Amino acid sequence: MLDVSDAVRAEIGDEEANRLLAGEYAPGSYDCTSCRTPGDPGSERTSTVLFVGEESAVLAFAHASCVPSQVVPVSEEQLQGAVRTIEGQPSVEDDVPDGPADAAPDVEPVAPEAPADGQEGSRQAVLGVTCGQVLMDNALAAALVVEPTGPIARPGSDGPGDDFLPILIEQGFLPVTDVAQAPATNPGWSVLVATGQLHAILQPPAPGTAQPITWWQAHQPLAVTDGWRAAVNKTNTVLVYAAPAGSIGQQPREDLLREALEKAAAAGVLVAAAMPLSGT
Numbered sequence: 001m002l003d004v005s006d007a008v009r010a011e012i013g014d015e016e017a018n019r020l021l022a023g024e025y026a027p028g029s030y031d032c033t034s035c036r037t038p039g040d041p042g043s044e045r046t047s048t049v050l051f052v053g054e055e056s057a058v059l060a061f062a063h064a065s066c067v068p069s070q071v072v073p074v075s076e077e078q079l080q081g082a083v084r085t086i087e088g089q090p091s092v093e094d095d096v097p098d099g100p101a102d103a104a105p106d107v108e109p110v111a112p113e114a115p116a117d118g119q120e121g122s123r124q125a126v127l128g129v130t131c132g133q134v135l136m137d138n139a140l141a142a143a144l145v146v147e148p149t150g151p152i153a154r155p156g157s158d159g160p161g162d163d164f165l166p167i168l169i170e171q172g173f174l175p176v177t178d179v180a181q182a183p184a185t186n187p188g189w190s191v192l193v194a195t196g197q198l199h200a201i202l203q204p205p206a207p208g209t210a211q212p213i214t215w216w217q218a219h220q221p222l223a224v225t226d227g228w229r230a231a232v233n234k235t236n237t238v239l240v241y242a243a244p245a246g247s248i249g250q251q252p253r254e255d256l257l258r259e260a261l262e263k264a265a266a267a268g269v270l271v272a273a274a275m276p277l278s279g280t
Contacts, residue, residue, distance in 0.1 A: 001045045005069035008050045034066035142232035146242040173271040186273035191238040197221035241272045
């Protein structure tokens with residue numbers, strides 16, 4: 001019951017793909033690369049997921065109900081981290097306990113003076129990303145909250161203004177007036193969750209290219225709680241909220257995070273977009 005997508009087949013070749021489908025290389029059991037719970041390709045549909053780095057590639061397996069068969073481009077460092085996790089070696093998730101708010105903050109310097117297009121500007125700032133859950137239609141949805149540590153300027157700008165929200169709106173994010181309403185999907189954007197951890201937020205490829213661009217990348221794969229993973233695996237969707245520096249802060253509980261989001265929305269400084277898992 002193994003699924004091998006055309007993209008995976010193109011990477012590994014017809015011969016290897018046919019061997020997989022024939023059961024020669026299929027595992028007797030596996031830990032799903034998305035939700036990290038056991039799977040059995042003999043009794044449930046299973047996706048082949050190929051992580052491709054700069055120099056090497058790793059084939060992993062996932063419940064088809066979690067993610068489809070796909071090729072996931074990652075950095076070589078991320079790939080080695082995935083290998084360690086797949087082989088059961090210690091990873092960052094082994095060392096980072098789940099917090100009571102299901103909100104694990106990560107701050108990564110990505111030179112995001114113009115974070116929506118990846119170009120550098122004249123002022124340095126970093127993006128903080130917090131994982132949490134928000135209530136939508138009586139169900140918990142997986143969410144990410146993105147907040148810079150300082151103002152974001154456009155390339156070449158030396159003024160005191162903060163262009164973070166205008167840049168994101170130009171890239172398809174929409175202002176939030178009611179946190180209780182799910183944001184619209186932003187085409188081409190996605191969230192990379194691999195080996196049960198958060199790796200990156202990806203934006204559409206540059207013109208003439210096929211590979212998505214990393215808009216934000218975790219310094220190390222970011223540990224998320226079982227509740228966050230369960231929420232995202234139900235819908236394959238992550239709600240990504242963004243606000244200017246100082247609007248949200250690192251909240252210790254999800255009720256406080258929700259309150260901060262509502263205050264930012266009421267102040268007109270919150271934008272958001274729904275994003276599928278990478279490759280979906």
